Amino acid sequence: MGMTTSRVALLGPGKMGAPMGHQLIAAGHQLTVWARREASAAALTAEGAVFEATPRIIGQTCDVIIDMLQDLTQLAPLLDGPDGLLAGIETPTVLVVSSTVAPGDVRELARRVAVATEDLLQVVDAPVSGGEAGAKAGTLSIMVGGDDEPAAKAIEVLKACGTPVHCGPLGAGEVVKACNQMIVGVTMAALAEAALLAEGAGVDVALMYSMLAKGWGGSAVLNAKHAKVEQRDYSNTGAAKFMVKDLKIALGEAAASSRTLPISSKALQIYQGLTEAGLGDDDLAVVHKYLEQITAE
Numbered sequence: 501m502g503m504t505t506s507r508v509a510l511l512g513p514g515k516m517g518a519p520m521g522h523q524l525i526a527a528g529h530q531l532t533v534w535a536r537r538e539a540s541a542a543a544l545t546a547e548g549a550v551f552e553a554t555p556r557i558i559g560q561t562c563d564v565i566i567d568m569l570q571d572l573t574q575l576a577p578l579l580d581g582p583d584g585l586l587a588g589i590e591t592p593t594v595l596v597v598s599s600t601v602a603p604g605d606v607r608e609l610a611r612r613v614a615v616a617t618e619d620l621l622q623v624v625d626a627p628v629s630g631g632e633a634g635a636k637a638g639t640l641s642i643m644v645g646g647d648d649e650p651a652a653k654a655i656e657v658l659k660a661c662g663t664p665v666h667c668g669p670l671g672a673g674e675v676v677k678a679c680n681q682m683i684v685g686v687t688m689a690a691l692a693e694a695a696l697l698a699e700g701a702g703v704d705v706a707l708m709y710s711m712l713a714k715g716w717g718g719s720a721v722l723n724a725k726h727a728k729v730e731q732r733d734y735s736n737t738g739a740a741k742f743m744v745k746d747l748k749i750a751l752g753e754a755a756a757s758s759r760t761l762p763i764s765s766k767a768l769q770i771y772q773g774l775t776e777a778g779l780g781d782d783d784l785a786v787v788h789k790y791l792e793q794i795t796a797e
Contacts, residue, residue: 506657509534509552509562511578512599513541516628517568519635520661525549526638527660532562534578555579559588559621564657566596566626571745572605579613589617594650596658597625598642600681600742602749603671604756606645610670622650625670626658627677631724631738638662643680645672678753681746684784685767687721692788695729696795706730728785740787741780743771 509532510521521544524531531549533541541551552558555578558565565585569575579585595613597606603625610623624646634640640662644651651666658664667676698708709726712718728734747768754761774780774790
């Protein structure tokens with residue numbers, strides 16, 4: 501059975517959003533794009549997407565609206581006012597929050613927009629994992645949270661971008677994403693320390709990593725980042741500073757259920773340290789450089 505096509509809006513055609521937009525167009529969806537600068541949407545409009553600068557019109561004309569902005573503070577200015585998104589909602593519409601944010605913040609957003617639109621705008625959280633490469637290949641892991649009906653509508657659209665899975669009620673997708681980011685951050689730091697240990701002992705780092713990949717030390721993080729550590733190439737494919745936000749979300753959610761996460765707490769200190777040292781705009785693999793610096797002091 502073929503995929504049902506919808507009128508879809510994409511807010512934020514950045515490193516992740518733009519390739520997701522290409523996948524949505526390829527799947528036959530009618531795509532409308534909002535960006536701060538029209539030039540940011542040029543590659544998508546060249547493929548048939550429509551650029552729309554007025555959020556109200558997006559609300560009036562789209563069935564599913566995917567928010568790929570960095571966080572909810574960037575979404576907030578688009579919602580209110582006579583030309584805001586909420587003013588345009590006249591029929592049942594789904595707002596898909598695909599940025600990585602705190603689960604409680606998504607729930608609060610859902611309450612607010614439900615009141616403002618008399619329940620016409622329903623929120624689903626659907627953060628993604630797989631990086632820019634996964635977005636380009638259409639192989640993202642997409643963690644969906646929300647009520648059954650709006651979640652199903654979101655999943656039908658998000659299938660174009662990867663594998664969406666309904667994880668539970670609103671906020672559940674963000675909880676799973678927080679777990680994912682904990683593992684990514686801690687694993688990257690452990691891989692960096694392993695490189696320092698190997699280097700200090702005179703063992704070739706590339707050889708060491710190749711052996712890890714064959715055993716229980718193997719991981720998607722190792723596969724994606726080993727070459728960056730080996731070559732000391734910290735050019736950005738995903739800024740390290742964002743791990744600070746992600747780990748804070750995880751720790752905040754844990755605190756809400758009276759739990760502590762000691763390993764993630766230590767990882768947060770490390771990523772905060774490298775950000776304060778001016779390395780936060782480099783790739784996540786720059787934790788290798790940072791740990792090398794602080795352990796040599």
